[in-house]
Amino acid sequence: MNLRTRIETPASEVTITHDTEMLLFGSCFSEEIGNKLAEHKFRVEINPFGILYNPSSVYRGIERLITGKPFTSEELICHHGMYHSLMHHGSFSSPRQDEVLRLINERFEKAVSVLPECDLLLITFGTAWVFRHLENGIIVANCHKLPARQFDRFRLTVEQITREWEGLIARLLRLNPQIRLLFTVSPVRHWKDGAHENQLSKSILHLAIDHLEQRFPQQVAYFPSYELMMDELRDYRFYGDDMLHPSPLAVDYIWERFSKACFSDETRRVNSEWSAIRKALDHRPLHPDSEAYRHFRRQTTENLDAFMKRYPDIPCEDERKQLNL
Numbered sequence: 001m002n003l004r005t006r007i008e009t010p011a012s013e014v015t016i017t018h019d020t021e022m023l024l025f026g027s028c029f030s031e032e033i034g035n036k037l038a039e040h041k042f043r044v045e046i047n048p049f050g051i052l053y054n055p056s057s058v059y060r061g062i063e064r065l066i067t068g069k070p071f072t073s074e075e076l077i078c079h080h081g082m083y084h085s086l087m088h089h090g091s092f093s094s095p096r097q098d099e100v101l102r103l104i105n106e107r108f109e110k111a112v113s114v115l116p117e118c119d120l121l122l123i124t125f126g127t128a129w130v131f132r133h134l135e136n137g138i139i140v141a142n143c144h145k146l147p148a149r150q151f152d153r154f155r156l157t158v159e160q161i162t163r164e165w166e167g168l169i170a171r172l173l174r175l176n177p178q179i180r181l182l183f184t185v186s187p188v189r190h191w192k193d194g195a196h197e198n199q200l201s202k203s204i205l206h207l208a209i210d211h212l213e214q215r216f217p218q219q220v221a222y223f224p225s226y227e228l229m230m231d232e233l234r235d236y237r238f239y240g241d242d243m244l245h246p247s248p249l250a251v252d253y254i255w256e257r258f259s260k261a262c263f264s265d266e267t268r269r270v271n272s273e274w275s276a277i278r279k280a281l282d283h284r285p286l287h288p289d290s291e292a293y294r295h296f297r298r299q300t301t302e303n304l305d306a307f308m309k310r311y312p313d314i315p316c317e318d319e320r321k322q323l324n325l
Contacts, residue, residue: 005231007224009261014120014182014221016262018042018270018314021117025058026124027051027186028245029225033122036255039278040271041314048111049141050089053126055161055208057141059168060087062121066171068112071104073097077144084144086133093144116176124225126186128156128204129193155201161208162215169216181220182262183209187229187254189244202226223261225254270311277303281319297323 016022022044024034034046049061064087076083076097083100084093094100130139131151143151172179185205189198206226213220229238229246236243238250246254259268280300285293301323308316 004234007227007232007257009224009228009257012182012221012223012261014180014262015264016042016120017264017267018311020119021114022120022122023048023111023114023118024122024124025049025052025061027053027126027188029126029184029186029188030122030124032246032251033124033225033255033258036251041274041316045111045114047089048107049087050091052089052141054128054130054139054156055125055205056130056139056156056164057087058123058125059164060139061141062172063168065108065112065115066175070108071101073101076100077146079144079146082144084142086136086138086140086142086144089142090144118176118179121172121179121181122184123181124184124186125205125209126188127190128161128201129190130154130156156204158204158207158211161204162211165208165212166215169212169219173219179219181212181216182223183212183220184223185209185226187226187246187250191244223258225258228254228257270314273307274314277307277319281322 018041020043022037022042024030024037024044024046026047028051031047031051034044037044038046048065049057052058052061071085071087075087076085078084078097081095082093083095083097084090085100085104088104092100092103094103131143131153132139134150134152140151169181172181185202189195190201191198193201209220209222213222229250233246233250233253238247238253239245240247259271263271277300280296280303283296285296287293301320304316304320304323308314308320
């Protein structure tokens with residue numbers, strides 16, 4: 001007896017290995033998948049502008065990377081003693097202007113250097129709803145708790161999203177002809193507007209991505225994280241306490257399906273080997289001075305050294321130093 005619907009995730013046209021250079025942009029779900037990739041030693045730069053929820057903010061972030069123009073103090077705003085960038089998440093904000101610029105431009109310069117050599121952009125759209133700052137006319141990445149009267153709130157259309165992204169993808173291909181884009185829609189529901197508005201918003205995102213797939217069939221692909229959450233994991237045990245965000249178990253399940261779709265058998269074997277070593281490195285002993293733990297550390301060191309010898313292109317120097325402490 002089959003008690004659930006099953007979403008098919010055939011092998012993706014996008015194949016990811018440990019040599020794949022990746023940039024991730026988008027909602028908090030991109031952070032979840034990005035952290036999984038980083039934990040498994042993939043080459044990944046995660047959300048250089050912080051969490052971005054809407055397609056227009058992601059578009060503006062990537063467009064800025066193409067220009068390579070660093071951020072200046074004139075682009076910051078100050079509210080209640082805190083400096084913010086309207087193109088960045090609040091994690092970059094600070095009471096010190098110089099600190100904000102340092103944080104922003106460090107991440108920016110790293111992403112600028114990666115983009116021309118990047119193999120894959122993994123992009124997660126969260127919502128079609130946006131806030132436009134009335135004073136400067138830009139769609140913001142984050143309102144930073146500024147007064148609501150400073151913004152105009154509206155929902156992007158499929159045409160608005162695809163018009164921006166068609167031009168952006170063309171520019172990316174001129175900069176980096178080998179680049180591929182893998183889109184997904186965040187399974188996190190935006191509930192403040194109600195169930196119906198959330199569905200309309202997510203539908204717009206799906207339609208826009210479908211249009212881009214058809215327009216750039218060799219460069220654009222889609223992974224169904226939204227569908228996996230909505231249909232395979234529809235039970236509330238797969239949600240966090242807010243009943244909106246995926247639980248760690250759900251993230252692990254979607255990661256597993258992502259791995260099967262996008263990783264080769266060899267890449268999954270490497271991941272399995274590394275996971276065993278990572279688990280050993282994370283072990284916290286009850287008796288750190290015991291002979292049993294010293295033997296455990298020697299064995300872990302041998303396993304790590306063997307891994308580094310088999311896969312010299314996967315950087316493990318920090319973990320090796322950790323064992324020598």
